[in-house]
Structure formats: structure tokens, C-alpha cells
Amino acid sequence: MTTLVIGANGQIGRQLCALAREAGEPIRAMIREPAQQPWFEERGIETVIADLEGDFTHVFDGCDQVLFTAGSGPHTGPDKTLLIDLYGAIRAVDVAREHGLSRFLMVSAMRAEDPQAAPEKLRPYMAAKFAADAYLRASGLPYVILKPGRLTDEPATERVAASLEETGGTNTVSRGNVAHALLHLVKAGGLVDREFVLLDGQRPIAEVLA
Known part of the structure; x- marks a missing residue:
């Protein structure tokens, strides 16, 4: 089952792609420009070049499911938030449905x-996330929506929680733990048709994302 990773060159996307490669999970990394290819090629990860603001329908060919972890980033304005986080996600849902993909995994x-x-x-x-999530739920596509808390660069522990009650109110999660959780969901x-909050905690990922 080949997974298309949209947003593969992001901080979470790269970690997920590396973990998937190590685990032997077939993935295709969607990146925006050739300059981003060497990092993936060095690790034996298939890439395809496309832009969420352009035509990207071809990147779905031969894939079974898609993971959307793209984001406009903290240094862009509301215009890019609309085009990437909202409209880019909506278009990806539409193309995935047209291609008959088995699942859509949304970060x-x-x-x-x-x-x-x-x-x-x-x-x-x-x-943007609210609207994209609602569109995915109504699309008819089997889906999983992962809702991380505030992201940090702390090392991955592979121990997580599903609520603020578990963490005593701490609302953070490391990008590494998100990547490990995404690998679990990919596998x-x-x-299907599930939604999970993800925070750093004390329980194994497989238990929280059961």
C-alpha cells in the first residue's frame, strides 16, 4: 500500500518519511521543487514534484492512501493559509476521492x-483546519484526523496522551512523536473514520491510537 505524503518536506513530513522508509513502508513524497530532492534520494525515498497551488492530480497515480501534513508555515499571511491549509487540503480530498483512494489521513x-x-x-x-476537517468528514472518503497539540522540537519518546486530563493541562507534543504516530496510522x-488528539504523555502510541 503506497502512501502519498503531501507536505513531505516539512519538519514532521521529513521525520515521517524517514521512519516509513526504515520500516519498509512504501511512500511517495510530494515536494515542491527539485532542490528538495537530494535529502529524499539519499534515503531511497521516492519523490514527485508538485505544488498545492498548481496542478497536482498526477501525484496520486498508483497510490492507495494519502497523508496530508502540509502547512503554509508560521511566516506567511492569511492568504497562504487559505490557499494551502484550506483550499489545498480541499483539493487534495477531491482528487483522492476521484482516484478511489482507500483513506485520507489529515494532520x-x-x-x-x-x-x-x-x-x-x-x-x-x-x-482553515476547522473547514478542511469538516470537508473531509463530509466527503465520503474513509479518514483519520490527527489533532496534535502545540508542537515542539523535543526528542521523540513514543509515549503520548489523548487529552489534557491525562497531561495535567500540558498541551504540547513533539514533532517526533507526531511522526511516530503518523507511521502507526499509515500502517x-x-x-477509519476516527479522530485523535495527540499530546506528549506516558502511554504507548498504539494504545492511544487504538
Whole structure:
């Protein structure tokens, strides 16, 4: 089962691609430009060049499921948030459905269901995630939505939690733990129409994402 990774060159995407390669999971990394290829080629990871703001329908050919972990990034404005985090995700859902893919794995955000509660500068991002998640749920595609808390660069522990109650209110999760959780979801092909909050914690990933 080949997984298309949209957003493969991001901080989480790269970690996930490396973990998948080590685990022998077939993946195809969607990247925006040839200059990004060497990192993936050195690790034996298949790449395909496409841009979420352009035509990317061809990248789905031969794939069985898709993982969307793309993001406009913290240094762009609301315009890119709309084009990447919202419209890019919606277009990816449409193309995945047209290609008959078996699942769509979406990386969203904790509390995306209440954008107004987010800090002001994060509200456009949260609103985009809210709308993209709703579109995916209504699409008819089998899906899994992962909702990480505030991301950090702490080392991966592979120990996580599913709620603030478990963590005593701490709302952070390392990008490494998100990557390990995504690998688990990629491999768990029978897991569909589920949503999970992900935080750093004390339980094994397989237990939290059961």
C-alpha cells in the first residue's frame, strides 16, 4: 500500500518519511521543487514534484492512501493559509476521492473546532483546519484526523496522551512523536473514520491510537 505524503518536506513530513522508509513502508513524497530532492534520494525515498497551488492530480497515480501534513508555515499571511491549509487540503480530498483512494489521513490541530478560542494570530490557521476537517468528514472518503497539540522540537519518546486530563493541562507534543504516530496510522489500514488528539504523555502510541 503506497502512501502519498503531501507536505513531505516539512519538519514532521521529513521525520515521517524517514521512519516509513526504515520500516519498509512504501511512500511517495510530494515536494515542491527539485532542490528538495537530494535529502529524499539519499534515503531511497521516492519523490514527485508538485505544488498545492498548481496542478497536482498526477501525484496520486498508483497510490492507495494519502497523508496530508502540509502547512503554509508560521511566516506567511492569511492568504497562504487559505490557499494551502484550506483550499489545498480541499483539493487534495477531491482528487483522492476521484482516484478511489482507500483513506485520507489529515494532520489537523487540537481545538481546531473552536477557532475563536485560539490566539488572534492563529485564528486564520485554526479556521482553515476547522473547514478542511469538516470537508473531509463530509466527503465520503474513509479518514483519520490527527489533532496534535502545540508542537515542539523535543526528542521523540513514543509515549503520548489523548487529552489534557491525562497531561495535567500540558498541551504540547513533539514533532517526533507526531511522526511516530503518523507511521502507526499509515500502517493501521483498518482504522477509519476516527479522530485523535495527540499530546506528549506516558502511554504507548498504539494504545492511544487504538
